[in-house]
Amino acid sequence: MTHSRRMTLKDLARELGVSTATVSNAFNRPDQLSPALRERILGEASRLGYRGPDAKARSLRTGRSRIIAVILAESLTYSLNDPVASEFLSGVAEVLDAQGHTLLLLSSRQAQGLLPGSASMADGFIVYGLMPSGDLLDTLPAQAPLVSADFDIAGRPSVHVDDEPACYGIARHALRRPPRRPGIINLRLTAEPCNGRVTPDHTLLGPEQTITRSRLIGFHRALEEAGFAPDQVPMWNIEENTFPVCEPVIAGILDLPEEERPDLLLCMSDRIALTALTLAERRGLRIPEDLRLTGFDGIAEGQYRSPRLTTVRQDSTEKGRIAARMILGLVPAEPSLLATELIVGESCP
Amino acid sequence: MTHSRRMTLKDLARELGVSTATVSNAFNRPDQLSPALRERILGEASRLGYRGPDAKARSLRTGRSRIIAVILAESLTYSLNDPVASEFLSGVAEVLDAQGHTLLLLSSRQAQGLLPGSASMADGFIVYGLMPSGDLLDTLPAQAPLVSADFDIAGRPSVHVDDEPACYGIARHALRRPPRRPGIINLRLTAEPCNGRVTPDHTLLGPEQTITRSRLIGFHRALEEAGFAPDQVPMWNIEENTFPVCEPVIAGILDLPEEERPDLLLCMSDRIALTALTLAERRGLRIPEDLRLTGFDGIAEGQYRSPRLTTVRQDSTEKGRIAARMILGLVPAEPSLLATELIVGESCP
DNA sequence: TTGTACGCGTTATCAG
DNA sequence: CTGATAACGCGTACAA
Numbered sequence: 250m251t252h253s254r255r256m257t258l259k260d261l262a263r264e265l266g267v268s269t270a271t272v273s274n275a276f277n278r279p280d281q282l283s284p285a286l287r288e289r290i291l292g293e294a295s296r297l298g299y300r301g302p303d304a305k306a307r308s309l310r311t312g313r314s315r316i317i318a319v320i321l322a323e324s325l326t327y328s329l330n331d332p333v334a335s336e337f338l339s340g341v342a343e344v345l346d347a348q349g350h351t352l353l354l355l356s357s358r359q360a361q362g363l364l365p366g367s368a369s370m371a372d373g374f375i376v377y378g379l380m381p382s383g384d385l386l387d388t389l390p391a392q393a394p395l396v397s398a399d400f401d402i403a404g405r406p407s408v409h410v411d412d413e414p415a416c417y418g419i420a421r422h423a424l425r426r427p428p429r430r431p432g433i434i435n436l437r438l439t440a441e442p443c444n445g446r447v448t449p450d451h452t453l454l455g456p457e458q459t460i461t462r463s464r465l466i467g468f469h470r471a472l473e474e475a476g477f478a479p480d481q482v483p484m485w486n487i488e489e490n491t492f493p494v495c496e497p498v499i500a501g502i503l504d505l506p507e508e509e510r511p512d513l514l515l516c517m518s519d520r521i522a523l524t525a526l527t528l529a530e531r532r533g534l535r536i537p538e539d540l541r542l543t544g545f546d547g548i549a550e551g552q553y554r555s556p557r558l559t560t561v562r563q564d565s566t567e568k569g570r571i572a573a574r575m576i577l578g579l580v581p582a583e584p585s586l587l588a589t590e591l592i593v594g595e596s597c598p
Numbered sequence: 599m600t601h602s603r604r605m606t607l608k609d610l611a612r613e614l615g616v617s618t619a620t621v622s623n624a625f626n627r628p629d630q631l632s633p634a635l636r637e638r639i640l641g642e643a644s645r646l647g648y649r650g651p652d653a654k655a656r657s658l659r660t661g662r663s664r665i666i667a668v669i670l671a672e673s674l675t676y677s678l679n680d681p682v683a684s685e686f687l688s689g690v691a692e693v694l695d696a697q698g699h700t701l702l703l704l705s706s707r708q709a710q711g712l713l714p715g716s717a718s719m720a721d722g723f724i725v726y727g728l729m730p731s732g733d734l735l736d737t738l739p740a741q742a743p744l745v746s747a748d749f750d751i752a753g754r755p756s757v758h759v760d761d762e763p764a765c766y767g768i769a770r771h772a773l774r775r776p777p778r779r780p781g782i783i784n785l786r787l788t789a790e791p792c793n794g795r796v797t798p799d800h801t802l803l804g805p806e807q808t809i810t811r812s813r814l815i816g817f818h819r820a821l822e823e824a825g826f827a828p829d830q831v832p833m834w835n836i837e838e839n840t841f842p843v844c845e846p847v848i849a850g851i852l853d854l855p856e857e858e859r860p861d862l863l864l865c866m867s868d869r870i871a872l873t874a875l876t877l878a879e880r881r882g883l884r885i886p887e888d889l890r891l892t893g894f895d896g897i898a899e900g901q902y903r904s905p906r907l908t909t910v911r912q913d914s915t916e917k918g919r920i921a922a923r924m925i926l927g928l929v930p931a932e933p934s935l936l937a938t939e940l941i942v943g944e945s946c947p
Numbered sequence: 948t949t950g951t952a953c954g955c956g957t958t959a960t961c962a963g
Numbered sequence: 964c965t966g967a968t969a970a971c972g973c974g975t976a977c978a979a
Contacts, residue, residue: 255739257956268966273958282964300737304719305658306956309971314654315716316702325691325701326915329684330898342674342703351716352674352703353665359695367664367700370653370719388649390604492902527903549679550899553841554876566675606972617950622974631948655972658955 256299265293276302308370317345317576318353318371320364320385322378325356331490332548333518333565337377337398340569348577357385364388373576376402379459396575396582398568399460406582408572412460415561415589416467419543420515423559423597424475428541431477432502432511433468433484434521436461444498447484461517464545468515483511487521495524503528503540512540513597519544519551519560526558526596541597547590557594563587605648614642625651657719666694666925667702667720669713669734671727674705680839681897682867682914686726686747689918697926706734713737722925725751728808745924745931747917748809755931757921761809764910764938765816768892769864772908772946773824777890780826781851781860782817782833783870785810793847796833810866813894817864832860836870844873852877852889861889862946868893868900868909875907875945890946896939906943912936 262269267290274281275290294301308314319341321328328334342352355368357380364385373394380386386402389395397407424431438461439451447453456462469479485502487495503510503525516522522544526536534540536556544551547562568587575582611618616639623630624639643650657663668690670677677683691701704717706729713734722743729735735751738744746756773780787810788800796802805811818828834851836844852859852874865871871893875885883889885905893900896911917936923929 258958259956269956270958270960270966270968271964274965277958286964300718300739301715302958303956304715304717305654305661305663306971307715307958308719309654309658309955309973310957310959312654312971314719315714316719325695326688329678329688329691330681332679335678335684339675339678342678342705346674346705346708349710349714351714354691354701354703356691356695361698365664365698365700366650366653366656368653369649370657370663370665390649492898524902530904549841553873554903555879608972618973619951619975620949623949626974635948651974652972655955656974658957658971659973659975661955 256297258302261294261297261299264297265290313372314370315350316353316371317350317373317375318355318368319375319377320355320357322357322380324358325354333546334377336565337569340566341375341573344570344573357381375572375576394576396572398572401457406575406584408568408585410563410587410589412463413467416464417471418591419561420468420471422591423513423515423541423543424471428513430511431482431513433482434514434516435465435484435486436490436517436521437488438462438465439486442488443486444488445485447486464517490518490520492524495521499525499528503532514542516542516544519546519548519558522558523551536596537598543597547592556596559594559597560592562590562592605646607651610643610646610648613646614639662721663719664699665702665720666699666722666724667704667717668724668726669704669706671706671729673707674703682895683726685914686918689915690724690922693919693922706730724921724925743925745921747921750806755924755933757917757934759912759936759938761812762816765813766820767940768910769817769820771940772862772864772890772892773820777862779860780831780862782831783863783865784814784833784835785839785866785870786837787811787814788835791837792835793837794834794850796835813866839867839869841873844870848874848877852881863891865891865893868895868897868907871907872900885945886947892946896941905945908943908946909941911939911941
């Protein structure tokens with residue numbers, strides 16, 4: 250018989266002697282038919298092995314797929330292994346899941362340079378982090394809902410964290426005990442790729458391009474207040490927030506002659522600060538006596554080790570939740586700003 | 599005009615004065631029409647803002663969506679924040695991406711207890727970790743390709759790591775210097791939830807149910823060879839591989855009176871071992887003099903701190919790649935076993 | 948090499 | 964409350 254082919258709604262209707270519309274209603278609009286009939290249809294359906302309306306056909310017909318795509322600025326490999334991005338994703342997933350939606354993962358750095366066609370099946374898009382090429386967003390269905398996180402797209406809602414005040418706050422905390430030589434380690438702040446010392450030749454990205462610029466502005470404001478001329482404070486830059494990339498830059502800093510080596514390092518991320526912590530320990534530097542360190546993010550790894558990291562905790566999960574709620578229309582799609590919290594650990598008491 | 603509605607293939611065909619088949623061929627089968635005509639069609643298409651065949655309609659017609667779903671045994675929140683699961687996912691994503699496929703994330707612990715309908719749009723399924731309820735898999739399209747990782751489904755291909763020999767190997771290494779009191783910390787090994795000491799009353803899961811049982815068998819084999827009766831070696835169990843859940847159990851172990859406290863702890867995961875490391879340091883215990891520790895997984899966090907963890911490195915990323923290649927039919931879908939590597943750090947030299 | 952016609956499985960509309 | 968029918972947008976035999 251028709252044993253090979255999957256059973257369809259139409260087959261079931263014929264089998265039951267009712268119309269396809271009625272079967273469809275039994276699954277989608279209980280109020281459109283008598284409970285008795287509905288019971289019978291659902292019962293027979295599961296007996297005959299009909300699993301319910303086909304998702305592909307349904308999505309063609311209704312125009313919606315109940316799939317939400319997250320487009321990550323970085324590669325999937327990097328993002329999935331980055332605690333902050335992962336937390337964001339888990340916030341998104343939590344809300345989508347509760348609403349019966351699923352999560353499609355995309356990266357702006359796809360193999361072919363453009364998104365796979367299947368991407369356009371999504372009902373909405375959450376864009377996390379600055380896209381390397383703006384063109385990519387043009388390939389998306391024009392009228393699909395879109396929310397960005399940690400950067401802005403003209404005319405679109407976004408979710409942010411109060412980067413500038415947060416960094417002002419943590420720098421102020423650190424500067425209460427005046428350092429002899431403060432230093433700053435940035436993350437992807439220069440227009441030109443740069444792994445190492447930032448010189449006046451480098452052009453810095455603007456605050457609308459990257460959150461790390463906002464963070465730097467906060468640091469500088471606090472430094473200025475504390476009597477340090479910002480342009481006298483040495484800065485280093487790191488291109489990628491991973492140990493292998495951070496290590497040489499930080500090693501270079503720690504291996505400076507003692508009279509040049511910073512005794513306070515304000516870092517743009519916990520990953521950077523933790524790498525500095527590890528490398529400092531290996532060199533026998535005492536934390537915080539010889540070197541004080543601050544981070545940003547508040548990732549678990551920084552809190553579950555000793556010394557604990559002094560850092561700014563951002564609720565990345567909540568950022569994801571909000572983005573997801575906006576996409577689903579659960580909350581109004583308007584710019585949102587999350588507060589952060591200063592965490593004082595032993596790395597900079 | 600028809601400015602509100604998205605342009606369709608049919609619209610474009612009419613506009614160009616060719617048939618829909620020709621336009622379709624221009625996108626899908628370049629060999630079916632003259633290069634000149636194809637150029638013209640593609641050119642006009644992008645000029646008129648036609649983005650190519652609609653993914654939903656195409657998937658209905660062809661039956662394939664170019665979406666692969668990964669079903670995670672744990673919640674998405676947990677999995678996304680777990681380095682080992684994240685690495686697995688990034689391996690999957692890497693291969694899918696290169697093949698023009700996308701990744702749909704599902705969890706066996708969805709809100710409603712069953713998978714959302716959109717899940718069935720996937721062309722294939724990768725199941726990671728033992729499903730809490732086997733029924734869930736019955737709801738999947740019966741003939742869709744399916745590969746499991748880290749556990750087995752009858753009649754389906756799977757990807758594994760050589761858990762038993764790996765654990766035999768690391769235990770042997772640790773036991774070369776005989777401990778006075780060895781101990782084992784398991785991960786979700788008991789049928790009944792148990793956070794703490796494992797007693798004879800507990801029933802252990804079988805090796806076909808969980809990889810941690812295979813690991814335990816490896817530990818026991820080495821212990822026996824070293825002259826320790828396995829049932830005399832104390833075991834603890836932990837229900838979830840996170841700091842908050844591990845902490846009380848491990849604190850309980852470390853706070854035992856000195857003559858009962860283990861001086862060697864074989865841990866089922868790096869997360870557990872790292873938690874033990876942190877808690878031991880906080881108590882002033884010297885590693886490895888007072889306490890030696892081994893882990894499993896080889897996560898970055900364990901290698902980028904000091905003391906480095908002695909552990910078994912499993913290539914979780916490669917596990918993901920292989921699963922993805924099997925699903926896509928790039929390699930034969932047959933059971934696969936990956937080798938591991940012993941890493942000797944300072945936590946158990 | 949190009950065009951015609953049908954069907955993929957569903958849902959919305961509207962008439963009974 | 965129920966049923967017939969027309970889309971949804973596309974791929975592909977098959978005919979020209």
